[in-house]
Amino acid sequence: MPRDGFDIGGDLRALNTRFADDTQGALDFALSGALGRIAMVSSFGAESVVLLHMLAQRHPDAPVLFVDTMMLFPETMAYQRDVAQALNLQDVRVIRPTREALFAHDPDSVLHLTEPDACCTLRKTQALEAALDGFDGWITGRKRSQGGERAALDLFEADGARIKVNPLAGWDAARLSDYIDTHHLPRHPLVARGYPSIGCAPCTGPVAPGEDPRAGRWRGREKTECGIHVRNGRVIRGNAAQPAASEQQAAQ
Numbered sequence: 449m450p451r452d453g454f455d456i457g458g459d460l461r462a463l464n465t466r467f468a469d470d471t472q473g474a475l476d477f478a479l480s481g482a483l484g485r486i487a488m489v490s491s492f493g494a495e496s497v498v499l500l501h502m503l504a505q506r507h508p509d510a511p512v513l514f515v516d517t518m519m520l521f522p523e524t525m526a527y528q529r530d531v532a533q534a535l536n537l538q539d540v541r542v543i544r545p546t547r548e549a550l551f552a553h554d555p556d557s558v559l560h561l562t563e564p565d566a567c568c569t570l571r572k573t574q575a576l577e578a579a580l581d582g583f584d585g586w587i588t589g590r591k592r593s594q595g596g597e598r599a600a601l602d603l604f605e606a607d608g609a610r611i612k613v614n615p616l617a618g619w620d621a622a623r624l625s626d627y628i629d630t631h632h633l634p635r636h637p638l639v640a641r642g643y644p645s646i647g648c649a650p651c652t653g654p655v656a657p658g659e660d661p662r663a664g665r666w667r668g669r670e671k672t673e674c675g676i677h678v679r680n681g682r683v684i685r686g687n688a689a690q691p692a693a694s695e696q697q698a699a700q
């Protein structure tokens with residue numbers, strides 16, 4: 449939970465107004481201690497280097513959680529190591545599903561073919577939830593310009609008992625690209641091969657010019673999100689949010 453006396457409703461509204469045009473300010477405030485213990489969660493994907501670079505300038509020792517689903521592209525694994533070293537990030541924590549969980553639920557690594565929501569829960573959501581134990585909130589790289597459920601994204605939002613901070617909420621692709629060029633940052637190698645959004649290898653493909661940047665994620669399925677994000681108690685996975693796991697259990 450955030451510090452005592454924090455008013456989730458009123459204080460979050462005030463923060464969204466105060467930092468509406470101040471990305472670095474929002475990031476600095478998130479890591480000031482005022483919200484408790486905060487970690488950044490990064491996929492080291494197509495645009496992740498922007499927020500990681502901002503973090504590295506003033507908070508190189510802040511914890512960065514990287515969820516390795518064990519289904520990622522080898523390019524992502526190499527890029528993660530290269531970026532962490534180049535930016536001198538000092539506390540990158542690689543999070544993985546447990547061997548026991550994988551053996552019990554996806555021993556042949558084919559769950560994504562038939563039950564992608566269950567696969568994301570196993571490989572991402574549960575692993576991240578365990579890693580976030582002890583943190584009061586987390587920082588994400590989501591943007592309104594990504595559309596879908598993200599179109600109404602706030603800078604600061606409630607995430608159950610935690611606070612979620614989205615410093616790049618108002619950034620678009622052009623601004624991100626300019627930042628990468630200006631600071632001479634390395635790009636994920638798959639971007640040049642037509643992947644503007646990069647997740648697990650079996651569930652990510654290239655997109656055609658003019659297509660939605662996330663069109664290559666779970667192409668041909670209703671699914672548009674992995675389920676690590678929750679809004680109003682609902683797991684965000686597609687156009688229609690699903691009840692959170694705790695709600696599903698309560699409803700059974």
Ligand code: SF4
Nearest residue numbers: 560564567568648651
């Ligand atoms: Fe499984 Fe695909 Fe989700 Fe990765 S993106 S966890 S492979 S369903």
